[in-house]
Amino acid sequence: xxxxxxxxxxxxxxxxxxxxxxxxxxxxxxxxxxxxxxxxxxxxxxxxxxxxxxxxxxxxxxxxxxxxxxxxxxxxxxxxxxxxxxxxxxxxxxxxxxxxxxxxxxxxxxxxxxxx
Amino acid sequence: xxxxxxxxxxxxxxxxxxxxxxxxxxxxxxxxxxxxxxxxxxxxxxxxxxxxxxxxxxxxxxxxxxxxxxxxxxxxxxxxxxxxxxxxxxxxxxxxxxxxxxxxxxxxxxxxxxxx
Numbered sequence: 001x002x003x004x005x006x007x008x009x010x011x012x013x014x015x016x017x018x019x020x021x022x023x024x025x026x027x028x029x030x031x032x033x034x035x036x037x038x039x040x041x042x043x044x045x046x047x048x049x050x051x052x053x054x055x056x057x058x059x060x061x062x063x064x065x066x067x068x069x070x071x072x073x074x075x076x077x078x079x080x081x082x083x084x085x086x087x088x089x090x091x092x093x094x095x096x097x098x099x100x101x102x103x104x105x106x107x108x109x110x111x112x113x114x115x116x
Numbered sequence: 117x118x119x120x121x122x123x124x125x126x127x128x129x130x131x132x133x134x135x136x137x138x139x140x141x142x143x144x145x146x147x148x149x150x151x152x153x154x155x156x157x158x159x160x161x162x163x164x165x166x167x168x169x170x171x172x173x174x175x176x177x178x179x180x181x182x183x184x185x186x187x188x189x190x191x192x193x194x195x196x197x198x199x200x201x202x203x204x205x206x207x208x209x210x211x212x213x214x215x216x217x218x219x220x221x222x223x224x225x226x227x228x229x230x231x232x
Contacts, residue, residue, distance in 0.1 A: 004158075036223075043120070043207060043223030044159065089158050102149045102211055102221055103172060106158025 003027045004092050006107035014115055019077040021110050023090030026071065030092035034104065035064060035075050038087045047088075048075070080114045087111050118142075120224035122208050128230045129198055137193045137227045141210030148191050149221060150183055153205040159223075165191060166213070198231045205229075 005024045013019045031052040036044035050057040050064045057064050063076045090107040121140040141148050151159035161175040167188040185191040205228050209221040
């Protein structure tokens with residue numbers, strides 16, 4: 001039962017263009033969402049997050065959008081750079097107001113390749 | 117240390133042997149988490165600790181898996197009587213605490229376990 005799904009295994013974009021990574025979830029109890037980035041041979045690193053009380057959060061070139069009615073979130077990277085090439089994981093937390101902040105449910109990941 | 121340190125980085129063992137994986141979290145981090153990541157998948161929650169107390173072990177697949185953090189710092193994940201299906205990347209993460217909105221997990225590079 002995959003509660004967090006990233007249906008695109010890979011995405012290829014040109015440097016300077018926008019990268020859009022998508023994520024869908026099924027559990028209505030999820031109320032906090034995160035994106036992690038992972039380079040080869042390293043652990044995932046936190047990128048950006050959003051609470052379910054918001055529909056948008058922006059940090060520099062990275063913006064996360066949340067559509068609760070559609071149970072969908074997306075990560076926009078503008079402009080994309082070759083150094084952004086990595087695996088991107090979407091993750092969600094249920095009952096984030098409790099003691100479960102570290103109990104993340106991850107998607108399968110999307111490999112982003114940004115070509116110079 | 118500066119980051120989350122895991123050892124060994126690679127472990128190859130024969131079916132039926134016991135293995136112990138070690139995690140040294142970021143100094144001062146209260147919460148410590150264990151995740152397992154199969155190839156092509158996102159990390160999957162196993163268990164977590166606040167200080168030395170194991171708060172949630174709902175993700176441990178069966179009773180062959182156990183974890184401890186006796187002094188609230190270093191943690192060991194032990195798998196008894198290993199089976200081939202236990203082969204995966206085992207990731208440890210730590211965070212300042214497990215209950216605040218500013219909580220961010222920092223992952224280690226992982227221990228790759230191969231059971232022959």
